[in-house]
Structure formats: C-alpha cells, structure tokens
Amino acid sequence: MAIPISLACVQCGERQPYEPFVPAVCKTCNSHWLEAQYDFEAFKREMLRGLPNRPLNLWRYQDILPLKNPSSLDLYPAGGTPLWLSQRFAAELGHAHVHIKDERYGPTSSFKDRQAAVAVAAFLEGGVREAVIASTGNAAVAYAAACARAGIKLWVFMTSLVPQEKLREAALFGAEVIRVSGNYDQTKQIASQFAERRGLYLDRGASSIPARESMKTIAYEIVEQLGWHAPDWYIQSVSGGLGPLGVYQGFKELRSMGLINRIPKLAVIQAEGCAPMVKAFKAGRDTAEAVIPDSRIIILSTGDPGKSYTYLWKLVKTHGGTMESVTDAEAFASMRSLAKSEGMAVEPAAAVAFAGLEKLTRQGVIGTGETVVVNCTGHTFPVEKHVLGDQFAVDVHLSQDQSPAPREGLQAALENLDERTTSVLIVDDNADDALLISRLLESKKSYRIYQARDGWEGLSLARQKTPDLIISDLMMPGIDGFGFVENLKLHPRTRDIPVVVVSAKDITPEERKRLNGHIQAVYQKGSLPTRSFVDQVIHVIEEKTEVNDGA
Secondary structure (H helix, E strand, O other): OOOOOEEEEOOOOOEEOOOOOOOOOOOOOOOOOEEEEOOHHHHHHHHHOOOOOOOOOHHHHHHHOOOOOHHHHOOOOOOOOOEEEOOOOOHHHOOOOEEEEEHHHOOOOOOHHHHHHHHHHHHHHHOOOEEEEEEOOHHHHHHHHHHHHHOOEEEEEEEOOOOHHHHHHHHHOOOEEEEEEOOHHHHHHHHHHHHHHHOOEEOOHHHOHHHHHHHHHHHHHHHHHOOOOOOOEEEEEOOOOHHHHHHHHHHHHHHHOOOOOOOOEEEEEEEHHHOHHHHHHHOOOOOOOOOOOOOOOHHHOOOOOOHHHHHHHHHHHHHOEEEEEEOHHHHHHHHHHHHHHHOOOOOHHHHHHHHHHHHHHHOOOOOOOOOEEEEEOOOOOOOOHHHHOOOOEEEEEOOOOOOOOOHHHHHHHHHHHHHHOOEEEEEOOOHHHHHHHHHHHHHHOOOEEEEEOOHHHHHHHHHHHOOOEEEEEOOOOOOOHHHHHHHHHHOOOOOOOOEEEEEOOOOOHHHHHHHOOOOOEEEEOOOOOHHHHHHHHHHHHHHHHHHHHHO
C-alpha cells in the first residue's frame, strides 16, 4: 500500500491529507504546488537492496506512487524504457555524453503512457468507470489505450488542428473523440463544462497527483541506468509543463534520500510559434502571459501554461538551467538529422527537444563535457483512413482563427454537443425496422445511432460504446432479447444503460416477469405508430439526462 502519508505545500509548508480525485490545492495558502509524502526511508532501504524481484517498468517504484496495489490491476506496463548513448547525432556537435531516454517503447510510444498508466490505475481503484480528458494529442492516445484495457469509457477533447492520425488513433482504441474548432485552452474549457454537466470525472493533468507522480519514474530510471548518478542536464520539449514538473519531483526525492548528490539543470524547450514560457523567462518574469499558438507542431500548442510555468521557473532558478525556443524548421531539421544519424524516427514534438540541444550546445550554454539526457517521446502509428472512415469524431465549432470564443458561443456549442454525443444502440435482425427507427430518430434529434444485427453484436457494441439507450428486438437468432438484456446487466459497463424492448408478439406474464427490473419499457410492434414510439424513446432519453443532471 502506497497511498501518500500526506501532501506537503511547497509554498507554506503546511500538510494535509491526500484525497483521490480532488484537485491538489493547499487549504492554507491556496497554492497548487503540493508534493506527496511517502515512507521514503523504507523505500530507500529497498533501493539500496537493488529493488529485488521488481519488474522493469514504472511499477518498480510503486512504493512511491499514489496507489494501493497497482500490480494487481492487470494494466499494460509503461516505463522501463531504454537509455541510449548517442553515437552520431551528438558527435556532430562535438559532444560525447548525450543520452536519449527513449520513451517510444511504451504501449503508445509516448512518455504519456506513464501518466495514463498511473491515472487509469487510480480510476480503477476509485471506481471511476467513465472519464473526460482534454489533450493536444499524445495523452489522448495513451489514455484511450489504457482505458480500453481497463474497460473505462473515455471522452477525448482535442483541437481540430491536431493531426488527424492522432484523433483516429484515440478513436481506434474506443474513445469518444470530440474535435473542437478552437485553441487548446478553449478545448480544455469545453471539456471541463461537458464533464460537469454529465457528472463525469475530468482528468486535470498537472493538477492531478497520480498524473504528476507518474512522471517522476523517468528520473528514477535515469539515475539507475546511469549507475546511480544524476546527469548534468535534463532536456524536454514542453507544452503544458506536466512532464518536467513530475520528472524533477523524482530527482528531488532521490537527492533528499541521499541517493544522488545533485539535481540536474533543466532545459525547457518550446516551439517558437507557441513559447509563452520562454518569453516570460527571457523577460525575467515568474508568470507567463497567454499567447495565440502559431506553430505547425500542434502537440506543443498550449497557449496558456498557467501556474505550471511559475513552478518550472522556480525549478530552473533553484537548480539551474534555461528555457529556449526553436523554430518549426529547426525542429524538422533535427528530426531528419536524428533519423539519419541514429536511425530513430520521432515526431516533430520530440524533435523540438533535440533542436534545443543543438542550439544550446552551439551557444555554449551546455558544455560538451557535461552529461545530458534528452527525453525522446512520441512516434505513434498513423491509423489509415479506411479503418475508421470519416465519422470517427464529433465536431464542435468555437472559432476558426484560434481567437477566444464569446461566452454565448461556448454555451450554444455545449448545448449542441449534449445532443450530438447522446447515443442510441438499435439491436434488431430486421434491417428495415432498424433503419426506420434510426431515420426517425435522426430526423428529430442529432443523436449518434449504432446498429447491431443480433444480440452478440449488440453486446459487443454496448460494451464498446456504452450508449445512453438501447432499443432491442425480443426475438432474434443466436441470443434472444431475454438473454441479451440479462447479459447487459451482468457487465459493469452496461448494467445501468436503460433498455427499451420491442416485440412482434404478445408478451406472456412469465416473460414480463423475466424482463422486470432489467428494462425501461416494452412495446409491441404495431401497437402504436412508429413516430409515436420514437417520441416515447426520446422521452426516455431526456428523463435519463435529467436524472444525471440532478445527480
């Protein structure tokens, strides 16, 4: 068991209990910079013993992660990634001590796999079965994969500027993808309000203790891989700042336990077209002003870093380092150079860090005799268009030019989104009946309609999509409607979905008794006009929505 003993405020020193799924905010001074405290002395003894019989992934350090028993949850392991010594890329800079922390070896080839692993493990331990996340790309894909493994429904909000391959990949893992025409900060805002309206848990990234704590495992691995030595520099490309904030928590813990004698200098690298941190740092300010992103490297396009910048600024001022930006062209050049010299294909967001290394080395900021570790993350596979087609996401339009949307526009978008993300599954072996109900529903409301031809396909779709309502025929080949609804109630993902049963024959008292407690309503085909039936179906959906809103 490794639930934090307490949370300690870095600003005022006050301690408070750790509360899962509650934003980490100091109750004394309102600071958002709280650090989890564990039994570090006991863990240090295990470290000195060499962590015997521990897996070579992030669960190796489960004693200092905010989870009870993560290894029992049967999740895909993240972490345990290699640390390569650069052979040719760094040599061209006259540098012989550059190490590449290759995070491409995770389940979705991103260091965000660590964040997703710990966050989703926390979801499972806390009984969260449906969650919302806003992302610029890699976190969405990592969470989608982890949630798929865990059987958790995930709503992903991404700006429409994110490469379509990223959106498709999240959708391929079963996530409900909402594509927002607006900037990332607007995307976060509409995701937050969507979660609030539906009563769903919103993962807040850097404000989430499990998400932030996951990243410190990178520091622990680096120190072990360097033979219990800390590097002189740690370099990472940054969007919102969660990565290095978490990594440096690990370095600080290792230093406080006396396992390393120094904390590395930090180099935060941003794309020049979206570099609010770099601008503030070079101006000598401890707060960053929001910018409108103007970079083709959309994954790093967080225009407003908020308090994350202030915390990173303090890290750099305390332990040394710098913040620098590179152009898109410089990042693309480093991407090509890294591929040709090291045989490593990385995405542009990762190449930003390597371009930063080149720039800082040529400027003399990083000495050629210093030991450097560069975080290399993100090489995800493109999902071919024909796998999912064009209808893999719901579109929300806020602005075309990335400028802030007016409040009334945001409200209208939310109301439209509520309707367009309401989903209905029709399970009927009669294609004509299913098509008629589907078309009548779509003519009245912008619902998402899924169709299954038999009970087995219906069960699979229900577990994957977790629709808001299921309409099922009673008499079907294979598994009939009785077996279908009984199986729905046995699975945690589908047991609470309202079901409307439609029958072509009279229902006997025994059959009604078998259905009682499992369904919302039962209708006999032909007993009322199809349009009236559809009106009643919509009424059932709206009743469910009202109950959820009031919860």
